[in-house]
Amino acid sequence: MHWRALQEGRVYIKQNFTDAQITVADIQERIIQDDTHMANRIMHFSKGLCRSCQFWNLKHYELTDMIKQIKLQGLIFFTFSAADLHWPELYKLMPLSNNSEASDKTKLQNIIDNSHIVMWFFSKQFEIFFNDILKK
Incomplete structure (x- = not known):
């Protein structure tokens, strides 16, 4: 996952910052100014990273949409995973x-x-x- 995150980060930078060179100081300034636009874009872009929170949110919404399309009500999913450290x-x-x-x-x-x-x-x-x- 670490390698994939680095690759996705490079692609994000290439796609979004080709016009101007962005520096660490620029990013820190945006954080200080409470500018969430860039953070939101990065979070959205990372939805392709397996096992990330954004990935599972995307899968959740896809599954919810599938359930709505087939018009099922009250559908329950069981994973049957073991909480082996909590029994x-x-x-x-x-x-x-x-x-x-x-x-x-x-x-x-x-x-x-x-x-x-x-x-x-x-x-x-x-x-x-x-x-x-x-x-x-």
Whole structure:
């Protein structure tokens, strides 16, 4: 993403500042004067950077437009991603962790070392969600 951001930045500069040379002092002056025009243009231009906030906002609006076109109401999306660092119940099952207050590094290592427990726990969580929420 870093390389892509640099490339996008070069393209932005070439497309928007060909007439006059802009300096760091010019940019600082615009910031002091609370001129948000350039910042807004940069933010808009960065929507092509994968994983950036602008990228996901663009995808959100595209998806919203698609839903409006097919005229669906009340559509819900489930990602089924695991909040594996935020489940105290999961860490009670881990062999080396008696403490739910363990550091994130310890929790991550437990997840790596005990992936079979994590998979079982996630499967159980999904099964409960599916049977108790989606089927009703």
